[in-house]
Amino acid sequence: MIEFTTPLGTRDLIQQECVDKRRLEQHFRHIFERWGYDEVMTPMLEYYQTFSIANMKEKEVYKILDASNRIVTLRGDMTIPISRVVATKFKEAPLPLRFQYCANVFKVKERMSGNQNESTDCGVELYGVESSVGDLEILACALDALSVLEGYQYTLEIGNRNFFHTACEILDLAKTEIDRLSDYINRKSLKELNDYVDDLSISEQHKQFFKQLPWLCGDLSTIKEARDIAFDNRLTAILDELEQLCAQLIALGYEKHISIDLSKLPRMEYYTGIIFDAYAEGIADSVLSGGRYDQLTQRFGKSISAVGFAIRLDALASLLHYPSDQKTILLSYPSHLQLQALRTAQTLRETAIVKLSVDETLNEITQKEEM
């Protein structure tokens, strides 16, 4: 028997599901447009090299051979292709550049995990604005977009990948040690973290830094707590910047929806500064994530500072519903009155959705408003 199912981790969307998703997409597109972002569309297929140079995990990438036996991939995110576009097609363009997109991206996930391999990202990328001003702009834009969640509990959690990585650099830890630590911190695997840190040849004060780090998340007072373990002024400087950023966001009225996570580590290797994720009540994973990636475009040939974020449209669409507010009329007619029915429908369509239906038991055309 032939089975007609969709490939693993993909799904069909129907009717109201499409309505909800499109509505949300339009909502974000409109907000980003108001922030001055121009749309960009890139091919769904890219050469594997484009993603491997950005260190996307090999096993997460869909790979296909093209006609000349080069490996092409289904794009795994949009930040990498847009950075390629900026570095290769806007070499001499005046900065800043602002791009927005809404596109399907592909990642190979574990079998039967209930996760989607194809998902839609809506996002923005801001090129050529340094962190001192660009970070605030991008966070404010993210919070503006998140206001769609009004009525739900949600929080935008801000961290900086350098808090952990600078500490590792200062302590001159080896790459394998950094990888182990970040894996444990990322999974908040605290027993393993404590055991591993105890075996590292670093001072007790520095051990405390790594042991405390996973708990440095929560409201804005977290930054003050973090000062107790920040053992170097390069770490304190990161906290100062973060504190200032939060003060500015509070001044803009976002206090209720921001929080801090200093143990946050990037999902992608290319991030270089602040990183952030938004979480919403009723959704199991983050609904928005982003960060600064000042060294990515350089790998494509031109160095430009950059920051951006993507919203996971599918996750939000499962939570937010937009019942149709349009009037729908069911127009029934016997087949010999079809022409007349079509003419009536034409007029009705100016103000309502009209669904046609043939009913031979009728002698005339009838209209019924559908709920």
Place this chain on the structure above:
Amino acid sequence: MLAMALTKGRLEKQSVKLLEQSGYGIEALKNKGRALVFPDSKKDISYFLVKANDCVTYVEHGVADIGVVGKDTLLESNAQFYEVMDLGIGKCRFILASLPEKNVLKKQGHIKIGTKYPAVTKRYFKQKGLDVEIIKIDGSVELAPILGLCDAIVDIMETGTTLKENGLIVFDTVCEISARIIVNKASFRLKRNEIQALLNDLKQALKEVEL
């Protein structure tokens, strides 16, 4: 309101006892009847009992905010969750065992390992720098080396009685296992205070048991 998934079976009794020692209202969990969800009589928590693998799945998808599950299950899983606390109950270990004359760590040539836990086995031999073939077995793993299906097994050992009865000996400890508290990533943010309070209560109860 917290939803908490508890692992059925071996860990169930011990985790319920620990909750009771923490002063939680777990009467419903003790007299289960036919219910599937058990509300706490004192705190704003509802419990449900599931198989270990499902406990991880429920927490990953946020249906449960928090779960109690053995490290053995977590090591085999690829799921996303935070593993915030070692409860120190349900202790046992993963071991490498075989017939006394078959020490695979010193064997030359192709090695076959039978196990219910392929991920743990793969990671262990990778760390040892050994290239082995893994054969997934679902039950009575001890039988496999005796019948010659594989050279050795990686399995959970509690008391060691089963191994001894089958004439197998332990060649190495792969890792120690105990029950862990896992937390959904979004719940960790949005229900932080409730979760923190629960963790503190459990920590306190564990301390009192030690004394």
